[in-house]
Amino acid sequence: MPDFALGLAALGRPAYINLGREHALPDQRDVDAMRAQCHAVLDAAYAAGVRRVDAARSYGRSEEFLAQWLADRGHQDVQVSSKWGYAYVGDWRRDAATHEVKEHSLDQFTRQWRETEELLGAHVGLYQVHSLTSDSPLFGDPDLLLALGRLRDSGVRLGFSTSGPGQGETVRRALELTVEGRRLFDSVQSTWNVLETSVGPALAFAGESGAEVFVKEGLANGRLAVDPPPRVRALAEEHGVGPDAVALAAVRAQPWADVVLSGAASPDQLHANLKARDVDLDPDALADCAEPADRYWATRASLAWE
Numbered sequence: 001m002p003d004f005a006l007g008l009a010a011l012g013r014p015a016y017i018n019l020g021r022e023h024a025l026p027d028q029r030d031v032d033a034m035r036a037q038c039h040a041v042l043d044a045a046y047a048a049g050v051r052r053v054d055a056a057r058s059y060g061r062s063e064e065f066l067a068q069w070l071a072d073r074g075h076q077d078v079q080v081s082s083k084w085g086y087a088y089v090g091d092w093r094r095d096a097a098t099h100e101v102k103e104h105s106l107d108q109f110t111r112q113w114r115e116t117e118e119l120l121g122a123h124v125g126l127y128q129v130h131s132l133t134s135d136s137p138l139f140g141d142p143d144l145l146l147a148l149g150r151l152r153d154s155g156v157r158l159g160f161s162t163s164g165p166g167q168g169e170t171v172r173r174a175l176e177l178t179v180e181g182r183r184l185f186d187s188v189q190s191t192w193n194v195l196e197t198s199v200g201p202a203l204a205f206a207g208e209s210g211a212e213v214f215v216k217e218g219l220a221n222g223r224l225a226v227d228p229p230p231r232v233r234a235l236a237e238e239h240g241v242g243p244d245a246v247a248l249a250a251v252r253a254q255p256w257a258d259v260v261l262s263g264a265a266s267p268d269q270l271h272a273n274l275k276a277r278d279v280d281l282d283p284d285a286l287a288d289c290a291e292p293a294d295r296y297w298a299t300r301a302s303l304a305w306e
Contacts, residue, residue, distance in 0.1 A: 002252050004274060005052035005081075006045040007216065007261040011038040012055065012062025015094040015305040019222030022306060024266035031061065031092065037266070038065040043073075044267035048274055052079045054189075054214070054261055055120075056130055057112045058086030058100040067119040080123040081187075081214075083161060084112035085130035099305055104129065104136045106144040113151065126187055127151065129160040134170045139177070149179030159187025161216065165293040167191065168202035175209055189214035189261075193224060194232065194250050194286040198293040207256035214259040218251040219244055219273075220296075221303055229289045241275040249279035250286050 010018045014029035026033040042053065055062040063082060070078065085104050090096040116124060129138060138144055152158050162170045167190050177184040188206045190199045192215045203213050219225050224232060228243035236243045251260045264270035291299075 001277075002257045003052055003259050004050050005054050005214070005259050005261050006041065006050055006270070007054045007263045008038065008062035008066065009056070009059050010263050010265040011041060011059075012065055013060025013088060013090060013099070014092060015090065015096070015099060017221045017300070017303045017305055018263060018265065019303065020226040021222065021265040021269070024269050029094065035061070035065050035068070038062070039069050039072075040267055041264060041270055042066070042069050044270050046073070046075065046078070048270070050274075051077055052081070052259060054081045056083035056086065057115060058083070058088045058130065060088050060090070060092070063116060063119045067123075070120075070123060078123070079125055080120055081126035081128060081159070082116050082120065082124055083128040083130035084109055084116065085132075087112075094306070096305075102131065104132070104138045104144070106141065106147055109144060109147060124156060126157045126159055128158070128187065128189060131163045132160040132170055132174055133162070133164055134166055134173055139173070145177070145179050145184065148184060149182075152179070152182075152184060157187060158185050159189060159212070159214075160185055161189035161214075162199070163191060165198065165297050167199040171199065171202035171206055175206060175211060186210065187212040187214065189216050191215075191217040192251060192254070193218050193220045194229075194247055194289040195220050195223065195291050196293060196296040197287070197290045200254070200256075203254075204256045207258070212258045213256050214261060215251050215254070215257050216261045217263070218248045218260055219263065220247075221300060229286075231286055231289060235279075235281070235285070239279050241279060242272045244269075244273055245275040245279055246281070248273055248276035249281050252276055253281045253283045253285070255283060
């Protein structure tokens with residue numbers, strides 16, 4: 001079965017699109033409080049056997065918090081992935097007009113890899129392009145592609161994450177990229193959940209091609225936890241777990257899934273998510289919950305940062 005990983009999108013900054021976390025985080029979300037919360041969730045994840053952690057330059061201070069936790073605890077068996085391409089500009093304000101800015105350029109990659117390496121060093125085994133889309137300038141930037149190839153050749157695995165209704169096209173196009181005769185990316189992280197299943201065939205292709213497949217937003221930014229479809233709610237009652245566990249069990253049931261991300265904001269949320277390990281579902285058990293991709297992404301775009 002797929003591994004679980006802890007994603008730090010909700011723990012490295014005071015605001016994120018993640019419904020149902022308002023009571024999971026400290027009332028006063030200053031840097032010290034969020035650091036303590038992040039470390040508490042990391043401790044809970046480690047105790048529960050989770051050995052993968054996913055961060056990003058744009059997740060506020062997530063890399064800093066993670067680096068401090070690794071140094072304090074001395075764990076040597078944690079697999080770390082991070083991402084470049086977005087910069088955090090929210091200035092630690094929950095009401096910021098803009099929280100992050102996207103830029104897929106050589107300058108951004110060079111600067112952000114340096115920042116990631118300074119904080120996490122050899123802990124980073126996978127470095128991903130954040131939210132790659134088929135119209136990204138990355139595809140037509142030979143200097144950037146060569147720089148990425150050099151990082152790959154240094155021993156750091158490369159991947160990319162995807163978002164939006166065109167995820168499938170992006171996955172296939174990115175996995176065709178080669179630099180100096182070798183495929184550039186061997187990992188993909190995409191949004192798939194029982195409401196948004198459109199990327200499934202492309203992720204099956206990715207798995208067949210030998211790429212590692214991460215699944216993010218398995219709870220649809222909290223929608224499946226706070227307002228699940230009736231079928232999800234019924235299965236949760238049947239199995240004696242929360243709807244979050246059923247939704248993540250549906251992700252784990254996909255034959256192409258290698259790693260399933262939990263975006264838990266508290267130890268309690270994490271433990272509830274991990275109950276998915278005890279729920280066995282058929283891959284198509286919740287297929288009738290899917291929405292049209294355009295509608296799903298329009299709804300996601302309307303959700304507030306809180």
